[in-house]
Every structure is written in structure tokens, then in C-alpha cells.
Amino acid sequence: MKISLQQLTLLGLSGLHQANGHYGYPYTVVDGVVSKRWExxxxxxxxxxxxxxxSGPSAMCGNNATLPLWPIKTLKIAAGSTIGFAAKGQSMNRRDESEDFTDFDPSFYMYHNGPATAWLSKAPGDDLNEYKGDGDWFKIDVKGASDGIHWDYRSEERINIMNFTIPAATPPGKYLLRAEHLNMENGGSYRTTEMYQNCAHVEITGSGTGTPGPVTHFPGAFNAKDPGIWLPNALWRPIQPMDELKNWQGAGPKVWRG
Ligand SMILES: [Cu+2]
Structure with a gap:
């Protein structure tokens, strides 16, 4: 088959784009066990x-995830323990991530540099598949820049699972658990931060009696002008540790640790 130089370039670019393309978090990890995709x-x-x-509806759980596209399972997890969200690159040869059921591939890693946060919202009823996430949300964990200079989750670290701790004081119940990763280093200017987010259905067990807060709502927890989304230029690749980065809690409410 004869192929033009232009076609070759296009093929080359799209191959590169797919191999290195953006990503999402379709798997959970608990006690080293990686779930099935969309489980x-x-x-x-x-x-x-x-x-x-x-600040739109997809900022909560991603595209068309205000309700599940189909009923998914609920993962039991004890308050005080750790849950992971495993990354996967863009689906190849498919037009829709929801049609992809491939397993976790540990060779893929998060190649963007930026903070990650986890959020919880308790379902009012017993079935998370019916919960639109329109109740109260609170933030439970943040992975920022512990050395005050570099984001903990950055390309060189080749991290493929974001890990978050469920506060021990979290009251038991069924929750939507939202995980977010930001690519803050995409120019450092207004409306360039890349946001990635997915939500898990979890049942938190234990005897926590805390009162989580402060709370917020989706959509509306933050907006494009929020300094937690738009990294001020002063914090752009600092050469000395900066408290603003060390104490980073992202946009929206402060972290509730119980
Ligand atoms: Cu990207």
C-alpha cells in the first residue's frame, strides 16, 4: 500500500497520542487487589x-457519570484503610471508554505532574446506583507536594495508582468516592489545568462517629478561577520549598481527616 508522507505523519502522531494519551481511573485497588475495569x-x-x-456536571465523576451507565458493584472498605485508583491510558481502537473492559496494565503510569485529592459523599438511600451525587461532599485526602517543590505524583516517579486514606472517623455507610488528579504544569496559566476524575461506589464499614466537613456540592465546588485549580505563577516550579505547595489542599474545602 502506498502512503503519503502526510498520512504517515498523521499515523505517527496518532500512534504517539494513543500510546501516551491522557488517562482515567477505571480500576480500584484494595489490599493489592486490582478490580476489573468499571467493576x-x-x-x-x-x-x-x-x-x-x-464547574460543570462532568467535574464530579466524569462524562455522563452523574448516574452510572449501568449498575455497578459497591466495594466494601474499612474506615481507616487505603484505597487506590489505578490509571489507564486512552482506549485504543474504541470510541468510548465505557466499551473497554481490558484489565489494568501496570506498564502505564501517570505522566502528568500535579496534586490529587479524594472526596466522599454519602448516599441518602441504600443504592448508590440511584445516587446523583447531589448531596454534601467533603474532601478526605490530598497528595500534594510533600517536599514543597515537586508534586508527589509526577512523571519521573512513574506512579500508576493514586492512593488515598479513608479517615477512621468516617461514619459507616454507602458513599460515592471521587478521585481527582490535576495536571498543573500545562503552562501554569488560566484555564490550562487538566482535570481528571472518576468515582467509585464504596461501602465504608467500621464504627466511625465523626462529623465530616466542611462540605460542598457538585457542580460548584470550584471554578476555573480558583487558585486551587489555577496554580499562581509564583508557585510554578519553585527552586526552594514553598509552604503553599507543602500545605497544598487544592480547590474546594480543606481536608477532613476525622
Ligand atoms: Cu493529558
């Missing part, structure tokens, strides 16, 4: 892309 994570439509609509 406990709400499936999303479209191809994994950075979300720039920070």
Missing part, C-alpha cells in the same frame, strides 16, 4: 480527556 468505578463516555469544565 466499582462509574463508567464514563467518550475517550479519556482532560476536563476543562471545572
Amino acid at each position: 466499582y468505578i462509574r463508567p464514563v463516555t467518550g475517550i479519556f480527556q482532560p476536563n476543562y469544565d471545572y
Whole structure:
């Protein structure tokens, strides 16, 4: 088959784009066990892309995930323990991530540099598959820049699982668990931060009696002008540790640790 130089370039670019493309978090990890794809994570439509609509409906759980596309399972996890969200690159040869059921591939890693946060929202009823996430949300964990200079989750670290701790004081119940990763180093200017987010269905067990807060709501927890989304230029690749980065808690409410 004869192929033009232009076609070759296009093929080359799209190959590179798919191999290194953006990503999402379709798997959970508990005690080293990686789930099946979309087993406990709400499936999303479209191809994994950075979300720039920070204050829109997809900022909660991704594209078309205000309700699950189909009923998914609920993962039991004890308060005080750790849950992971495992990354996967854009689906190849598919137009929709929800049609992809491939297993976790540990060779893929998060190659963007930026903070990660986890959030919880308790379902009012017994079935998370019916919960639109329109109740109260609180933030439970943050992975920022512990040395005050570099984001803990950065390309060189080749991290493929974001880990978060469920506060021991979290009251038992069924929750939507939202995980977010931001690519803050995409120019450091207004509306360039790439947001990636997915939500898991979890049942938190234990005897926690805390009162989580402060709370917020989706959509509306933050917006494109929020300094937690738009990294001020002063914090752009500092040469000395900066408290603003060390104490980073992202946009929206402060972290509740119980
Ligand atoms: Cu990207």
C-alpha cells in the first residue's frame, strides 16, 4: 500500500497520542487487589480527556457519570484503610471508554505532574446506583507536594495508582468516592489545568462517629478561577520549598481527616 508522507505523519502522531494519551481511573485497588475495569468505578463516555469544565456536571465523576451507565458493584472498605485508583491510558481502537473492559496494565503510569485529592459523599438511600451525587461532599485526602517543590505524583516517579486514606472517623455507610488528579504544569496559566476524575461506589464499614466537613456540592465546588485549580505563577516550579505547595489542599474545602 502506498502512503503519503502526510498520512504517515498523521499515523505517527496518532500512534504517539494513543500510546501516551491522557488517562482515567477505571480500576480500584484494595489490599493489592486490582478490580476489573468499571467493576466499582462509574463508567464514563467518550475517550479519556482532560476536563476543562471545572464547574460543570462532568467535574464530579466524569462524562455522563452523574448516574452510572449501568449498575455497578459497591466495594466494601474499612474506615481507616487505603484505597487506590489505578490509571489507564486512552482506549485504543474504541470510541468510548465505557466499551473497554481490558484489565489494568501496570506498564502505564501517570505522566502528568500535579496534586490529587479524594472526596466522599454519602448516599441518602441504600443504592448508590440511584445516587446523583447531589448531596454534601467533603474532601478526605490530598497528595500534594510533600517536599514543597515537586508534586508527589509526577512523571519521573512513574506512579500508576493514586492512593488515598479513608479517615477512621468516617461514619459507616454507602458513599460515592471521587478521585481527582490535576495536571498543573500545562503552562501554569488560566484555564490550562487538566482535570481528571472518576468515582467509585464504596461501602465504608467500621464504627466511625465523626462529623465530616466542611462540605460542598457538585457542580460548584470550584471554578476555573480558583487558585486551587489555577496554580499562581509564583508557585510554578519553585527552586526552594514553598509552604503553599507543602500545605497544598487544592480547590474546594480543606481536608477532613476525622
Ligand atoms: Cu493529558
